[in-house]
Amino acid sequence: MKHTFLGLAVLLLLSSLTSCVVLSPKKYKALLARQDSLNMGLSESQLKGGNLESTIKKLRKDTADLNKELSKLQAKYTEIDGNYAKLRSNSSTEINKLSGDLKAREQRLKEVEEVLRKRDAATNQLKEKLQSALLGFTQSGLSVDIKNGKVYVSLMDKLLFPSGSIVIDDKGKQALKELAKVLKQQPEINIAVEGHTDSQKIKNLGQIKDNWDLSVLRSTSVVRYLTEVENVESVRMTATGKGEFQPLADNSNADSRSKNRRIEIVLSPKLDELYDLIKQ
Incomplete structure (x- = not known):
């Protein structure tokens, strides 16, 4: 670029010299002005060229940096894409497993609900049978409840x-x-006999020391009669004494104390099938 402007200046000068042997002051000044203008243009061109080279260098560096960043992003994308593929595969497997577990639990729940339904039906049926069989004793203080x-x-x-x-x-x-x-007639029923008393202290009952003794001995008397006389299976029976500590009334008068003095025979269905289902 520098040599181009210099050659042009020399050419113009020679052209001027060959065309006129003697230059007039006006032409000479014009020629000088032309030369200054060319020199200024040359300087500006050199400056612009330098700026362009700096810009090109910077652009090349930026391009290299961008290429490096792009490579990193591509590698990261490849890694994320691989992880996503693994996640989808694992998620699909996990979802299938959870779906299978859920179906199994739903089936087990249905089975448990069916066992409970049968238990409730059997309990209601037992209550009806007992109420019918013991109807003649309801006026004497017998009741059947669930x-x-x-x-x-x-x-x-x-x-x-x-x-x-x-x-x-x-x-x-x-x-x-x-x-x-x-x-x-109900071999699947467990039988618990509970003795209960009022809160009055025991007086002059010989070997019976307190309400604990009285409640236990009365419950065992009932168990012995049912097993030894009526031949109910002993393995199904338990006898417990609750003393005065599970009252039905507040023991404030003779009537309420009478309600508290009782034998409760608790009949519960065997739930082995239900327990087996819950353990699964």
Whole structure:
């Protein structure tokens, strides 16, 4: 670029010299002005060329940097794409597994619900049988109820025992005889006999020291009668004494205390099938 402008200046000068041997002052000044203009143009061109070279160098560096960044991004994308593919594969497997587990649990839930439905149906049927068999004793303080999936046969002490006694009287034996007929037809039923008393302290009952003793001895008297006389399977029976600590009334008067003195025979269906389902 520099040599081009210089050659042009010399050419113009020679042209001027050859055309006129003697230059006029006006032409000479014009020639000088022309030369200054060319020199200025040359300087500007050189400056612009330098700026362009710097710009080109910077652009090349930026391009190289961008290529490096692009390579990094492409590598990152490839890594993410691979991870996503693995995740999709794993997620699909996990979803299938969870779906299978959910179906299995839903099936187990249906089975548990069916067992509970059968239990409730059997419990209601047992209650109806007992109410029918023991109908003649309801006026003497016998009741049959369902609580928490179990059948409760409650017999007030006056139906079974003389006052302060642990020996079952004839009316009580008759009630237990009718009860035993139903129980022997229900071999899948577990039988718990609970003795309950009021809060009055024991007085002059010989070997019976307190309400704990009285409640336990009365419950074992009932169990012995059902197993030894009426031949209900002993393996199905348990006897417990609750003393005065699970009252039905507040023991504030004779009537409420009478309600608390009772034998409760708790009948519950065997739930082995249900337990097996829950354990799975």
